[in-house]
Amino acid sequence: MAGSSDVKRRIKSVENTRQITRTMELVATSKLKRATDRVRAVAPYSSALASIVGSLYAPELSEKFPLLRRPEKVERAGVLLLTANRGLAGGFNSNLIKEARNLLERLAGEGIETDLHIVGKKGIAYFRFRGHAIASTRIDIGDKPSMEEAESVIAGLRGEFSAGQIDAVYIVSSEFKSAMSTPPRSMELLPIQGGGSGGLDNFILSPRAEIILRKLLPAYLRNSTYRALVENVAAEQGARRSAMKSATDNAGDVLEYLTRTYNRARQGKITQEIAEIVGGAAALE
Amino acid sequence: MSELQVRVVSPDSVLYEGPVASVVAPAWDGRVGILPGHAPMIALLGSGELTIDLPGGGSEKFFVAGGVLKVEGPDLMILVEYGGAEVPEELPASADIDMASIMDAVESAD
Numbered sequence: 383m384a385g386s387s388d389v390k391r392r393i394k395s396v397e398n399t400r401q402i403t404r405t406m407e408l409v410a411t412s413k414l415k416r417a418t419d420r421v422r423a424v425a426p427y428s429s430a431l432a433s434i435v436g437s438l439y440a441p442e443l444s445e446k447f448p449l450l451r452r453p454e455k456v457e458r459a460g461v462l463l464l465t466a467n468r469g470l471a472g473g474f475n476s477n478l479i480k481e482a483r484n485l486l487e488r489l490a491g492e493g494i495e496t497d498l499h500i501v502g503k504k505g506i507a508y509f510r511f512r513g514h515a516i517a518s519t520r521i522d523i524g525d526k527p528s529m530e531e532a533e534s535v536i537a538g539l540r541g542e543f544s545a546g547q548i549d550a551v552y553i554v555s556s557e558f559k560s561a562m563s564t565p566p567r568s569m570e571l572l573p574i575q576g577g578g579s580g581g582l583d584n585f586i587l588s589p590r591a592e593i594i595l596r597k598l599l600p601a602y603l604r605n606s607t608y609r610a611l612v613e614n615v616a617a618e619q620g621a622r623r624s625a626m627k628s629a630t631d632n633a634g635d636v637l638e639y640l641t642r643t644y645n646r647a648r649q650g651k652i653t654q655e656i657a658e659i660v661g662g663a664a665a666l667e
Numbered sequence: 668m669s670e671l672q673v674r675v676v677s678p679d680s681v682l683y684e685g686p687v688a689s690v691v692a693p694a695w696d697g698r699v700g701i702l703p704g705h706a707p708m709i710a711l712l713g714s715g716e717l718t719i720d721l722p723g724g725g726s727e728k729f730f731v732a733g734g735v736l737k738v739e740g741p742d743l744m745i746l747v748e749y750g751g752a753e754v755p756e757e758l759p760a761s762a763d764i765d766m767a768s769i770m771d772a773v774e775s776a777d
Contacts, residue, residue: 420679427676430746434709434737529678585739586708588694589773594711597769598735601748605678 386651389644393637400633406470407626410619413525414561417616420526421558421609428609435574435602438591444573446592448544449599452573456549458495460517460539461485462571464555464610465502466618467521472625474556474564474618475504481566482554489552497548501535501611525615532608536571540603543572555610556617562624564617571606574599671703673719673743675729677750682729683719690743691718692736695769701736701743708738711769712747714758730754 444450463482465475482498482505489496497517500506506519518538523531542548551572556564587594673690675682690701693715714732721727733748749758 423679423681426674426681427678427746430674430676430744434735434744434746437737438709584707586706586710588696588699588708588710589769593769593773594709594735597711597733601733608678 386644386647389640389647393640393644396633396636396640400630400637403626403629403633407623407630410623410626414616414619414623417525417612417619418558418561420612421616424605424609424612428605431598431602431605435595435598438595438598440591443592443595447595447599448546449540449572449574449603451543451546453546453549456492456494458497458548459489459550459552460497460499460542460548461489462499462535462539462551462553463501463505464553464614465500465505466614467503467523468618468622469504470625471618471622474621474625475502475508477566478554478556479505479508481568485552485554485568494550497542499539523611525619527608527611527615529604529608532611533604535611536603536607540572540600553607553610555614556621558613558616558620561616561620564620569606569610571603574602670741671701671705671743672741673745675717675719675731675745675747675750677731677734677747680750682747682750683727686722687743688720688722690720690745691716692745693717693731694736699736701738703741705738705743707740708736710736712736712745714749717745717747717750728752732758 439450444452461482463478465478469475486496486498498509498514499518499520500509500516501520501523503521506516506521509516520535523535539548539551543551550570552568553571554566554568557567558564671687671689672685673687674684689703692699692701692710693713695711695713698715699710712731712734715730717729717731719727719729729750730753731745731747731750734746736743736745738744749755
């Protein structure tokens with residue numbers, strides 16, 4: 383049986399693959415756990431900051447603050463795409479890239495020029511390959527993004543926005559709804575959405591609202607970026623875990639099939655040998 | 668009016684949450700004491716010691732830097748850029764409050 387040693391080799395190879403995917407699944411599971419904790423930890427701060435900024439916000443302030451500036455016509459926009467440095471995470475990176483392409487097309491359709499800024503090797507590789515112009519790239523954001531990294535990612539865009547070189551900033555990242563559901567989404571990061579509830583008439587403000595806002599707006603922007611980075615890491619690990627789990631399951635199915643094929647071939651060989659012996663004995667009689 | 672619910676949050680954790688007797692926080696222009704029934708207020712924080720007096724006696728102390736606090740009714744929300752039990756060797760850049768620019772802004776308006 384020529385087939386049986388081939389099948390044996392394939393069984394060995396699939397077993398090795400399954401070992402690797404299972405390990406990656408376990409690694410992703412433990413990273414996902416830590417990343418989820420970080421997403422949870424940042425949520426109270428984000429929502430509290432949003433509510434304070436919202437209550438301080440008043441439409442008439444928007445002229446005083448570069449970060450609240452609402453140009454009548456948007457001519458140029460910055461798009462910040464967050465992807466992962468590594469693949470093998472199912473549709474994680476390609477979903478983000480697709481979302482970014484849709485956003486870029488939509489903006490182009492409205493006659494808005496765009497600068498594309500990309501975090502993560504996967505997004506960079508795709509847009510480089512397509513020959514798309516890329517304004518800036520970052521590949522140094524790891525599994526534990528820090529507030530400082532968030533600041534450095536957004537600082538350039540904030541500067542351009544404040545200086546009036548761009549009129550809007552969008553961020554494309556994954557929303558971490560749960561480990562299983564991490565849809566990509568685009569959000570308008572700048573100008574900062576007020577959503578002002580107002581009603582500050584009886585509040586004591588110390589110092590004046592403008593000065594508080596001057597401090598809080600950059601913090602708010604930094605925090606939104608940080609949150610997106612943290613959610614993206616959690617989403618990546620969740621996607622990788624699912625992808626590796628199904629790869630491990632598939633490897634198991636393939637192994638089962640191959641083992642069956644191998645056993646059948648082996649049994650066939652034995653049966654044939656017995657038949658030959660019986661046939662030989664019968665010929666001697 | 669005897670209840671004051673406090674929530675102290677930093678970007679990576681909730682430092683304290685629960686009912687308190689009073690709070691002394693480092694505001695940008697000096698320490699500010701908050702008792703139950705305080706008028707609604709939003710104040711920028713500087714850096715220093717945040718003291719939380721517990722209802723049953725005793726107190727909790729944190730070192731905080733940067734951020735803002737908001738009192739509204741019985742709720743006191745304290746957002747800090749940095750918060751911890753110890754004074755850190757080096758503050759993160761985001762917690763640097765740059766007092767001079769605040770002072771300039773306050774004075775230029777007067």
